[in-house]
Amino acid sequence: MALVSAKEMLEKARDGKYAVGQFNINNLEWTKAILQTAEELKSPVILGVSEGAGKYMTGFKTVANMVKAMIEELKITVPVALHLDHGTYEGCYKCIEAGFSSIMFDGSHFPIEENVEKTKELVNVCKKQGLSLEAEVGAIGGEEDGVIGKGECADPDECKRIADLKVTMLAAGIGNIHGKYPADWAGLSFETLAAVKEKVGKMPLVLHGGTGIPTEMIKKAISLGVAKINVNTECQLAFQEATRKYIEEGKDLVGKGFDPRKLLAPGVQAIKDTVKEKMEIFGSIGKA
Numbered sequence: 268m269a270l271v272s273a274k275e276m277l278e279k280a281r282d283g284k285y286a287v288g289q290f291n292i293n294n295l296e297w298t299k300a301i302l303q304t305a306e307e308l309k310s311p312v313i314l315g316v317s318e319g320a321g322k323y324m325t326g327f328k329t330v331a332n333m334v335k336a337m338i339e340e341l342k343i344t345v346p347v348a349l350h351l352d353h354g355t356y357e358g359c360y361k362c363i364e365a366g367f368s369s370i371m372f373d374g375s376h377f378p379i380e381e382n383v384e385k386t387k388e389l390v391n392v393c394k395k396q397g398l399s400l401e402a403e404v405g406a407i408g409g410e411e412d413g414v415i416g417k418g419e420c421a422d423p424d425e426c427k428r429i430a431d432l433k434v435t436m437l438a439a440g441i442g443n444i445h446g447k448y449p450a451d452w453a454g455l456s457f458e459t460l461a462a463v464k465e466k467v468g469k470m471p472l473v474l475h476g477g478t479g480i481p482t483e484m485i486k487k488a489i490s491l492g493v494a495k496i497n498v499n500t501e502c503q504l505a506f507q508e509a510t511r512k513y514i515e516e517g518k519d520l521v522g523k524g525f526d527p528r529k530l531l532a533p534g535v536q537a538i539k540d541t542v543k544e545k546m547e548i549f550g551s552i553g554k555a
């Protein structure tokens with residue numbers, strides 16, 4: 268199956284009261300692990316690529332071509348969207364040209380007028396090409412690939428202005444943070460989420476910072492209109508722990524244990540287990 272826009276899968280998720288996971292990729296192993304898990308569980312999936320990860324993988328064209336070829340070679344039949352995560356204005360155009368099927372323009376750090384103006388332009392460009400577009404209002408806290416946000420709650424009226432531009436999905440800050448949550452984290456602001464939902468109607472909402480959010484909060488967020496949840500750090504931590512264990516147990520020193528295919532295998536399995544666990548919580552299994 269060819270790459271698809273995220274529009275249809277997210278509208279189905281919104282109507283069916285579940286969420287589609289966006290799992291960020293870093294390399295071939297990550298991509299393969301996520302695609303195989305989605306196929307095995309018959310779940311739609313969104314592969315997220317930050318600008319930093321795109322650069323690391325030598326550029327967006329490499330990423331798009333790798334993902335498209337992998338879908339074909341692995342005979343993936345579930346819907347897969349390849350999505351730019353927290354895109355800059357320039358990055359959005361690069362990904363459109365490279366063949367991504369979904370784009371996020373993160374204009375949350377601009378004054379609202381500029382965010383509206385740039386998002387509006389990108390809505391038109393993406394619409395012409397059949398791509399889905401995510402916009403953001405109210406910065407997500409923490410740091411992801413050098414993108415630092417203060418973690419403010421979005422203004423529901425500003426959310427309405429952006430939603431009215433007919434973006435496909437909207438990320439609204441509700442006290443969520445990229446990376447691990449601090450021990451004194453106040454939790455998601457459901458008050459903000461409900462107020463945003465009230466203003467934006469049926470617009471599918473996106474919850475960033477999916478790592479470490481308790482299951483009950485995730486379920487409540489889905490009941491209040493969240494249809495896409497982003498997970499990045501949790502797969503990285505799972506990979507790191509499994510790889511550390513393999514080396515600490517000295518397995519790399521036994522036989523051909525140094526072979527990268529063996530060395531990386533426990534980490535890959537840990538990514539698969541994490542993705543499965545998240546898809547179970549999000550309710551997307553069997554929805555492809």
Ligand code: 13P
Pocket residue numbers: 291315352353411444445446447474475476477478497498499500501
């Ligand atoms: P985490 O790294 O906290 O899971 O956040 C991922 C994310 O929101 C990507 O945009």
